[in-house]
Amino acid sequence: KVEILSKERLIVQQSESIEDTYFIIQKYLGRLLEDKKTAGLIFGLPGVIILILALSSFLEQINFTIYNTPWNAGFGWVGVGIVSGIFLFMKGFGLEDYLTIKNFNYLLYTLSGILGAVGIYKGFTLTPWEMLPFINLRSIFYALGFILQNSFPHLYVGVLIALFSNVLRGYIKKSIHFWYHVILFVFGFVSFSSAYLILNYTIGKITGTQTVFGLIVLYLIFIYIILEVFNRKRKE
Numbered sequence: 001k002v003e004i005l006s007k008e009r010l011i012v013q014q015s016e017s018i019e020d021t022y023f024i025i026q027k028y029l030g031r032l033l034e035d036k037k038t039a040g041l042i043f044g045l046p047g048v049i050i051l052i053l054a055l056s057s058f059l060e061q062i063n064f065t066i067y068n069t070p071w072n073a074g075f076g077w078v079g080v081g082i083v084s085g086i087f088l089f090m091k092g093f094g095l096e097d098y099l100t101i102k103n104f105n106y107l108l109y110t111l112s113g114i115l116g117a118v119g120i121y122k123g124f125t126l127t128p129w130e131m132l133p134f135i136n137l138r139s140i141f142y143a144l145g146f147i148l149q150n151s152f153p154h155l156y157v158g159v160l161i162a163l164f165s166n167v168l169r170g171y172i173k174k175s176i177h178f179w180y181h182v183i184l185f186v187f188g189f190v191s192f193s194s195a196y197l198i199l200n201y202t203i204g205k206i207t208g209t210q211t212v213f214g215l216i217v218l219y220l221i222f223i224y225i226i227l228e229v230f231n232r233k234r235k236e
Contacts, residue, residue, distance in 0.1 A: 036094060044092020047085045054081025108165035112158045119155025123147035149199045156192040163188050179229050190222045 033039045057078050089095070127146040148155075163185040170178035194215055201211040 047088025051085025115158030119151035123151030126150040
């Protein structure tokens with residue numbers, strides 16, 4: 001063993017210039033946001049432009065537009081653009097003061113409806129109807145499968161957003177139906193994911209082993225969450 005002969009205290013301080021720069025920027029941005037006209041011009045207008053570009057790229061990727069835009073980006077950048085555009089738009093025009101829980105739920109429901117409508121439109125337009133000349137039970141099954149396959153992920157995400165909105169509202173209001181909405185959301189996620197796996201298997205995109213493995217993982221997650229919910233309900 002080595003004896004400790006002395007102790008030395010070392011204090012590390014942040015550079016004062018960095019702190020000063022931070023507070024100067026914070027104060028400057030605060031003053032800009034207080035002036036509604038300036039905030040709308042500096043933050044709100046760029047937010048609208050970013051949102052329009054992101055939505056245009058999104059619509060082009062789902063074949064909703066008939067023209068090509070030079071700003072086509074991947075879905076990841078589209079998501080970043082939509083979120084950033086909405087944030088700047090709301091900050092620039094001071095709309096966050098009017099955003100209540102009720103209005104936020106309406107916003108989520110509207111987004112859910114738009115995504116669902118886009119998914120159904122995409123499902124119908126991309127379905128090869130010429131391959132289904134006769135109307136019978138088998139052709140209806142194949143047509144439904146093509147529609148569900150081509151509507152992914154927009155229709156599924158739209159439904160999940162609506163279910164998540166119920167979860168969020170129940171949590172904030174401390175509703176007695178909160179855990180019911182949680183189970184319904186998880187059930188929707190597992191069901192849609194299972195349907196997507198099975199559809200991919202039927203058209204030969206994935207193997208049977210991958211399908212079975214994915215289904216097992218999904219339902220194990222579902223069972224775990226159900227047991228966790230019942231455990232929490234019992235403790236309450």
